[in-house]
Amino acid sequence: MDYGSVFFFIQFFFAVVIGLYFWNLLRAQQGSRVAVRRDSRKEQDKLTHLRAISLSEPLAERTRPRRFEDIVGQEDGVRALRAALCGPHPQHVIIYGPPGVGKTAAARLVLEEAKRNPRSPFRPDAAFVEIDATTARFDERGIADPLIGSVHDPIYQGAGPLGVAGIPQPKPGAVTRAHGGILFIDEIGELHPVQMNKLLKVLEDRKVILESAYYNPEDPNLPPHIKDMFENGLPADFRLVGATTRMPDEIPPAIRSRCVEVFFRQLTxxxxxxxxxxxxxxxxxxxxxxxxxxxxxxxxxxxxxxxxxxxxxxxxxxxxxxxxxxxxxxxxxxxxQYAPRPERRVPERPQVGVANGLAVYGPNPVSYKPF
CATH class of the missing domain: 1.10.8.60 (Helicase, Ruva Protein; domain 3)
Incomplete structure (x- = not known):
């Protein structure tokens, strides 16, 4: 047997081995795609089945006010809220009041009221974004921030197309989703001080400035929209409505100075x-x-x-x-095990051993607390 035949058989052998390798690799990829599609159909069927199941609507939902007139006992607070947000120049608002008196309901209704005013800057499709300050947690590394937004650097993206290309991926937060509408923060007094400072900056600039050590404006693979986000920031022109059960002096002065303060009283x-x-x-x-x-x-x-x-x-x-x-x-x-609500009543006639007193504190009349 000559050397040419030997080389031919060697080449043929390696060609068969390489062909079998790629054929098995292709089969594995096709099998994984088939398995993914099969699992996806199963999960989609589960979701469809779960969404078809519903219980009766809770009474709290059925009794939720659908108009400002349905909010009981807060005529002055509702009037102030409408004056602050339903005119041609809406302002940021903080609503103070005890729990369960209609603060959240009023915040949900005020945008719909403003949309009906032809002089209001809110468009018919203006968004109402609601977030709870007690759950608006953030990562110190900037990986996740549901309120302000964050940037996913390539090392955190895994095998995604942007991660493989070494491109940071911006993730808009609630302030951007509320652009052109209202951002409602429930229990704003519980917001983390770092988040509060970030929010103040957004209120001033009306945009979110993004930063990443992986951002390279000269990268030819950088998508235009991501370059635009880093160069010009994410839009965040909204009106803030915060609700809190805290006293005004417990809220940072920096946020109070930028907001109209509306007070909801306790129900009789x-x-x-x-x-x-x-x-x-x-x-x-x-x-x-x-x-x-x-x-x-x-x-x-x-x-x-x-x-x-x-x-x-x-x-x-x-x-x-x-x-x-x-x-x-x-x-x-x-x-x-309910306790009677405290009722402070002055007797019609003087009584031996009974004295009436009044103690006040704080700069605002809403802080006055009789005893």
Missing amino acids: PAEVGTIARHAAERLGMPIEEGAVRVIQRYARNGREAVNMVQIAAGLADTEGRRHIATADAEWVVHSG
Whole structure:
């Protein structure tokens, strides 16, 4: 056998080996794609099945105000909120007040009210973005920031196309998603000081400036939109509406100075009774006046009143009755261990050993606390 035949057989052998290698590699890739598609169909079927299941709407959702007129007992606060946001020059707002008096409901309604004003700068498609300050956590390395936004550097992107190319990927936050609309931050007093300072900068610049050590403006592979984000920033022209249960002097002065302050007061027993009657009406169950009086005596806000009505209605329904009795409300108070709401009343006549006093603190009349 000559050397030519030997070389031919060697080449043929290696060609077969290489061909088998790539053929098996192609089969593995095709098999993985088939497996991914099969698993994707299964997961999609699960999601479709889960979305087809729904429980009854909670009473808290059914009684949520759909108009400003539905917010009980906050006429002055609602008027101030509309004046601040529904005109041609909307401003940033902080809403103070105890829990369960309508702060969040008012914030959700104010944008729809503003859209109906032809002089308002809010467009019909203006966004309302809601975020809770207690859960708006961020990563100190800048990997994740749901409020301001972040940049995913290539080392954190894995095998994605931008990561392989060494290109940082900007991730817009809530301030950018709220561009042209309203950003509502619930419990803004709980916002981390670092986040608060970042938010102040965004309120001043009306854009988010991004930074990354991996950004190279001369990179020929850099997509134009990512270069635009780094050069000009992400748009963030919105109006801030913050709600808090804290006192004004507990909020940083830097954020207070940029916002109109609106105050929602605590509900009176009569207003709590109105909310309880409205909740029972939404349930389609009559409620005795005695039950309303019990709820007035123990519920401190509208949310507690709605919860008490819902539990009392559930008790009546399980016992085969279609009305809420006074005994039902009393049982709810006993089982829930509710304490009577404090009522400070001055006696009609002087009494031995009883003195009336008033203590105040803070720069604002809303801070006055009698005892």
